[in-house]
Amino acid sequence: MTEKGFWDGVRAATPTVFGYLSIGLAFGIVAAKSGVSPLETGLMSLLVYSGSGQFALCALILAQAPLTSIALTVFLINLRHFLMNLHTSTIFSRASLAEQVLIGTFMTDESYGVLLGEHIHHKEILPVWMYGNNFAGYVTWFLASVTGALVGGLIPNPHAFGIDFALIAMFVAIFASQLQGMLQKIALKKITWILLVVLLAYVGFSRFISTSLAVLVATLLGCLTGVVLDD
Numbered sequence: 001m002t003e004k005g006f007w008d009g010v011r012a013a014t015p016t017v018f019g020y021l022s023i024g025l026a027f028g029i030v031a032a033k034s035g036v037s038p039l040e041t042g043l044m045s046l047l048v049y050s051g052s053g054q055f056a057l058c059a060l061i062l063a064q065a066p067l068t069s070i071a072l073t074v075f076l077i078n079l080r081h082f083l084m085n086l087h088t089s090t091i092f093s094r095a096s097l098a099e100q101v102l103i104g105t106f107m108t109d110e111s112y113g114v115l116l117g118e119h120i121h122h123k124e125i126l127p128v129w130m131y132g133n134n135f136a137g138y139v140t141w142f143l144a145s146v147t148g149a150l151v152g153g154l155i156p157n158p159h160a161f162g163i164d165f166a167l168i169a170m171f172v173a174i175f176a177s178q179l180q181g182m183l184q185k186i187a188l189k190k191i192t193w194i195l196l197v198v199l200l201a202y203v204g205f206s207r208f209i210s211t212s213l214a215v216l217v218a219t220l221l222g223c224l225t226g227v228v229l230d231d
Helices: 006-012 014-033 038-047 051-062 067-077 080-091 097-105 109-121 127-150 163-182 188-205 211-229
Strands: none
Touching: 006 109, 006 127, 014 038, 014 051, 014 109, 014 127, 038 051, 038 127, 051 067, 067 211, 080 097, 080 109, 080 211, 097 127, 109 127, 188 211
């Protein structure tokens, strides 16, 4: 079987690219209305590179929150990346430390989802494939967010175009691909139990703690359920 390379990773990231075009534009518009310049928006997308974190950051800037609160909030929102990168390191167990760091630095929820879908069908994945997967999303997010910041003043109400639904549609497309592959190897009953535990844990814990921590706790409980149900 021919090993997949960089451009194969780029092509695999097609759902991410289309989703980031819409969400990136929406973020750029929000950033512009929060008083963030296009240059600052571009630097934020290059250096922070966190969709939910950047939206929260703009809201905190608009509210004139202290720097410590901004840093802590963005950190908590992205805490889930520790779990994702721990798992990713097992997929690329033969990669060097430098390659692991490069993969983890540019990985997002979406590129991780694409990786999981690919891993279901191909156990051996080259780091260069993941570079292409990550690169496609990174460049698209940067260009879309800067474009949104430049035209932010021309679109008074981006929600009227349904832009905010693009993120949901993107995750549905990625998850559907994963689920199709998982059903070939894992019983539907087990998958249902795991998803049910994640859903109930998130709904329950989000009433008492922040949504970011609720996502983390729900993920851990979902992992625990999978381990318990594993034959």
